[in-house]
Amino acid sequence: MTYLIRYSCVTGLGLLLTACSHIAAEKPEILSVHGAVSVVDRADWFSPLSIEIDGATVFADSNGRYALDVDSQGTVQIKISGPGVYTSVHTFAHTELTKDGNRLLAPKINLVEKTANRRLLTFGGDVMMGRRYLAPKWDEPLLIEEKSRLIDMTNILSEMRPYFSPADFSAVNLETILTTTELPDSAPKSVVFYTHPDILKALEATGVDYVSLGNNHTYDYLEAGIETTLQAFSGSSIGQSGAGKNSQSALAPYTADLGGIPVANWGFVGWAGRVTPNQVAGVNKGGAAHGTDDNIAKALQSGARPEQIDVMQYHGSREYSSGPTEVSERRLKAAIDNGADLVIGHHPHVSQGLEVYNGKLIAYSLGNFAFDQYFYATHGAIAVNVWMDGEDFYRAEILPLHIKGYRPVPAVGSVRDYVLARVASLSAQHGTS
Numbered sequence: 302m303t304y305l306i307r308y309s310c311v312t313g314l315g316l317l318l319t320a321c322s323h324i325a326a327e328k329p330e331i332l333s334v335h336g337a338v339s340v341v342d343r344a345d346w347f348s349p350l351s352i353e354i355d356g357a358t359v360f361a362d363s364n365g366r367y368a369l370d371v372d373s374q375g376t377v378q379i380k381i382s383g384p385g386v387y388t389s390v391h392t393f394a395h396t397e398l399t400k401d402g403n404r405l406l407a408p409k410i411n412l413v414e415k416t417a418n419r420r421l422l423t424f425g426g427d428v429m430m431g432r433r434y435l436a437p438k439w440d441e442p443l444l445i446e447e448k449s450r451l452i453d454m455t456n457i458l459s460e461m462r463p464y465f466s467p468a469d470f471s472a473v474n475l476e477t478i479l480t481t482t483e484l485p486d487s488a489p490k491s492v493v494f495y496t497h498p499d500i501l502k503a504l505e506a507t508g509v510d511y512v513s514l515g516n517n518h519t520y521d522y523l524e525a526g527i528e529t530t531l532q533a534f535s536g537s538s539i540g541q542s543g544a545g546k547n548s549q550s551a552l553a554p555y556t557a558d559l560g561g562i563p564v565a566n567w568g569f570v571g572w573a574g575r576v577t578p579n580q581v582a583g584v585n586k587g588g589a590a591h592g593t594d595d596n597i598a599k600a601l602q603s604g605a606r607p608e609q610i611d612v613m614q615y616h617g618s619r620e621y622s623s624g625p626t627e628v629s630e631r632r633l634k635a636a637i638d639n640g641a642d643l644v645i646g647h648h649p650h651v652s653q654g655l656e657v658y659n660g661k662l663i664a665y666s667l668g669n670f671a672f673d674q675y676f677y678a679t680h681g682a683i684a685v686n687v688w689m690d691g692e693d694f695y696r697a698e699i700l701p702l703h704i705k706g707y708r709p710v711p712a713v714g715s716v717r718d719y720v721l722a723r724v725a726s727l728s729a730q731h732g733t734s
Contacts, residue, residue, distance in 0.1 A: 331370050334398070336407035338365045338381050340414050341696065350383040350412070371405075379407060380463070386412045387421055387688075390463040392711050418691045420559050420610065423468035425461070425684045425702075425709070426647050426667035428504075429477035429518070430454055431496045433673035434707065444707060454503035457671055460710045464684065464700055465508035469559045472566065473504070473670050474614060474647045475512035475541070478519065478526035479533040486523055489576045493521035498533035505538055511555060513614040515543025515568025516648065520580040520588040527587035543568020543614065544582065544589045551582035551590040552600050556609075562691060564610040567600055567641075571617025571629060571648070592617065597632055598639045605640025610689050613641045616648045618666065621678055623727060624653055625665045637661045642692045645685075650674060652683045652720060654727030655697070662687060662694050665727075673707045680704045681712065681720040699724055 334354055338361055340346045350361040354369045354377060361367045371377055377395060382388040389412055399406040413421070434444045434457075445453040465471045477494040478484075479501070487493045504512070520527065527546060534541050545551035554565040569592025574580040581591035590596065592615055605611040613636045618629040625633065625646065633644045637658055644663045646653070650672065653665035668682030684700040701712035701720040712720050728734070 330403070331372065332395070332400075332403050332405050333368050333370050334377055334379070334405045334407055335366070335368045336379070337361070337367070337409045338412055339409065340386060340412045343414060348384045348386075350381060350386070353380040353382075354378065377405065377407070378463070379410070381410060381412060383412075385415050387415060388467040389413075390467075392463075394713055397714065413688055413696060416690070418562060419695065420469040420562055420564070420689050421467065422564070422610070422612070422643070422687045422689060423465050423471040423508075423684060424645050424664070424667060424687070425465075425471075425473040425509075425670035426672075426682055427476045427516075427650060427669045428473045428500075428512070428671045429475070429494045429496055429673070430457065430500050430503075430671060431477055431494050431673075433675075438675075442706075450497060451499045451502055454497075454500055455506050457708050458503055458507040460708070461670075461684075462507050464711075468508065468686070470510050470557060470564055471508055472511040472513065472612075472614070472645075473509055474516055474568075474616065475500075475514060476516045476518045476616075476672075478522050478530045480522065480526065480529040484522040484525050484529070486525065488521050488523060488578070488580070490521065490574075494518045495522060495526070501533060501537040501539050509539060510557065511540040511542075511566055513543045513566070513568030513616070514541050515551075515570050515590045515592065515614060516616040517570055517572075517574065517580050517589070519544040519570075520578075523578065524587050540566070542566055542590075543570075544587070546582075546587045548582040548584060548586075548590070551588065552596060554600070554604050559610075562608070562610065563606070564612060565604055565606070566612050566614070567604070568614045569597060569616065571615060571632070589616075592632060594632060594635060597636050601636060601639040601641055605642075608691055610643065610692055611641050612643045612645065614645045614647070616646075618646065618649050618653075620649050621651055622649050622653070623651075623723075624730065629665070633663050633665070634658055637663070642689065643687060643694065650679045652681065652724055652727075654724060654729075654731050654733070655685075655699075656728065656731035656733045657694070658731075660694060662697055668702070669704050670702070670709050671707065672704065674704075681716055681723070682709070683720060683724060684709075
């Protein structure tokens with residue numbers, strides 16, 4: 302069987318050229334966007350496919366071709382939908398489309414058919430909205446104001462909603478505690494994070510269904526931080542796992558029903574930490590689920606089920622590295638050997654490669670999603686769409702991201718090229734094309 306990881310033609314909003322104030326605005330040139338769509342593994346497709354561009358709609362012809370006039374300024378966002386297929390959204394800067402006279406030629410877009418047991422899962426990387434979001438440095442803008450906090454948080458993620466909302470289930474790694482105000486006592490660490498619980502409403506608005514708390518910032522504010530974080534989820538539709546008031550609760554999965562197909566989610570952090578108290582849960586201590594070989598094996602052996610999509614998220618490896626550590630790679634593959642159907646990694650804050658191991662997908666690191674790191678290495682990241690046929694991996698698409706001004710947007714131009722070339726090269730090292 303051939304497994305395909307497709308590098309999506311999704312691009313970004315681009316850098317828009319603005320006219321100088323002394324130049325009179327010209328009437329926009331009208332251009333016609335031409336493209337084609339097809340459905341994967343279906344040579345013939347007769348259901349109508351709707352193509353929406355900038356608010357106007359046209360139907361593809363019997364060969365999947367379409368054409369639609371657009372304003373020449375700004376960007377082109379193409380949304381494809383129809384009976385029996387997953388909605389797909391792609392955003393292009395005009396400069397990234399081939400221009401032929403007054404025609405813009407878009408790349409061919411492949412759609413995925415909906416079937417009775419197929420489900421789309423979408424994953425993003427590390428998320429927090431504290432620190433520089435609230436107290437910017439240098440000449441950065443203030444991204445979150447108290448009087449408009451929820452609106453600001455939602456706006457930070459707004460460009461991801463078209464990509465996350467079509468999923469049957471979507472998830473990120475929430476790398477922060479949740480509290481309305483900073484708590485007085487924190488762990489003896491150089492870096493601790495806290496974020497207002499309104500972030501859950503912003504994630505809901507984006508289409509996120511679940512967050513992993515199995516990371517090295519879940520215990521930043523000790524037991525009080527675990528308490529306020531878990532309390533915040535009581536009023537949210539978002540599920541969580543990977544942390545708790547003791548090891549038993551931290552190691553338990555979160556399970557959701559996706560139209561008759563359950564998806565079980567585990568979250569783990571790969572190390573206990575050097576400070577005292579450390580960051581992992583114990584018999585009578587809160588914290589993150591410790592992702593030891595033994596804990597991973599026992600959790601999956603007891604919780605993984607046939608006809609259930611079993612997903613493990615793992616927070617480990619070295620920050621800013623190009624590949625997993627030997628320990629991380631061994632644990633992620635052992636998770637599949639013990640029943641996981643899909644493994645998602647994070648913590649390095651940069652993207653790493655993907656691997657199809659024993660017919661199952663491993664994404665070693667997605668990089669950041671909404672995070673306030675200002676150095677360039679962290680600005681390129683990925684989200685990933687994964688279609689599962691029950692517990693069997695069917696297909697994946699890479700969505701290249703640009704963490705621009707600490708906001709996730711679809712990557713554009715050289716950033717997109719860099720991200721995709723990096724992921725392709727690092728995946729090849731794992732024997733995955």
